Amino acid sequence: MKQSKGVYGIGSTGLSTMFFLNETSTLPPTSLLFVKSDFEKKLERKAIESLSSRKKLDTFKILSNSGLVKLIEDTFETIDEAGKTLLTIFENQKIYNIVGLGGESGDFFIKLLKVQAKKEQEITSFCILPFKFEGTKKINYARYQLETIRKTRGKTIMLKNDDLLKTENKNLSFEEVFVNYHKIIRDGIYDR
Numbered sequence: 700m701k702q703s704k705g706v707y708g709i710g711s712t713g714l715s716t717m718f719f720l721n722e723t724s725t726l727p728p729t730s731l732l733f734v735k736s737d738f739e740k741k742l743e744r745k746a747i748e749s750l751s752s753r754k755k756l757d758t759f760k761i762l763s764n765s766g767l768v769k770l771i772e773d774t775f776e777t778i779d780e781a782g783k784t785l786l787t788i789f790e791n792q793k794i795y796n797i798v799g800l801g802g803e804s805g806d807f808f809i810k811l812l813k814v815q816a817k818k819e820q821e822i823t824s825f826c827i828l829p830f831k832f833e834g835t836k837k838i839n840y841a842r843y844q845l846e847t848i849r850k851t852r853g854k855t856i857m858l859k860n861d862d863l864l865k866t867e868n869k870n871l872s873f874e875e876v877f878v879n880y881h882k883i884i885r886d887g888i889y890d891r
Contacts, residue, residue, distance in 0.1 A: 704888060705792040706730035707811065710738075710804030711755065712827050713797045718758035719881035721765075725889065729792060732762055733807065739763075751874070795888050796824040801833065801841035809844060812851050822853030825884050830860045856887060 704727040708717040713732050720726035739759060745752035794815055798808040808824075815822055826848060828841050849855050863876045 703727070703729070703792045705794050706888070707794065707796045708732040709796065709798040709808045709811070710734060710802075712799030712804065714755055714758060714762070715877065716797045716825075716881050716884050717762060718755075719878065720885060720888075721758075721762070723885065725885050727888075733811070734759075735803070793821040793823070795884075796822070797827075797884060798824070799827045799829070800844045801829040801837040805841065805844040809847050812848060812853070816852040823856065823887065824848060824853060825856050825858060825887065827880070828857065828859045828861075830864075858883065 706717065706720070706727050706729075708714060708730070710733070714734065717726060717730060717732055720730075739756070742752055742756040742759060746756045796808065796812065796815075798804050805826075812822070812824065826845055828845070829837050831838065845855070845857060858880055863873075863880070
């Protein structure tokens with residue numbers, strides 16, 4: 700019997716990838732997106748000036764309407780509640796996490812991963828490192844988070860945003876380049 704899959708998307712990075720998986724009909728039915736409670740308001744402000752933020756906002760609304768979004772406050776109760784979610788809908792599933800590192804999403808994810816690691820489930824985490832232009836402080840913090848994640852049980856797949864800027868991607872739009880990342884994650888989930 701083939702083991703079912705569940706996806707945890709965390710923050711903006713999780714949103715982008717879950718949208719791609721949903722659009723390509725490959726988002727597992729037991730998937731959740733964790734975002735801070737003010738996430739939608741921040742997207743609405745950015746959407747006024749940015750097409751990519753408008754697309755993210757539309758995606759967020761689609762996922763919210765489908766019940767795939769869970770608003771969080773980074774508290775002990777939230778992590779405990781996420782653990783209870785694991786005990787119910789994610790039981791006996793392979794878990795796939797998608798998170799961008801270097802900020803609050805990475806911090807929340809580390810706490811969530813500790814809860815996940817207590818279960819006897821297969822865990823794969825796709826961790827995306829920030830661009831160099833985002834600054835040394837964020838890059839160093841992302842590396843710290845990555846090392847913390849690697850110490851927990853499960854498989855960690857690291858993707859570097861700077862790889863998106865390589866010469867072979869020069870003629871592609873930013874959205875097209877990100878689709879390549881989403882395909883890597885999709886293929887990792889479905890062992891393609």
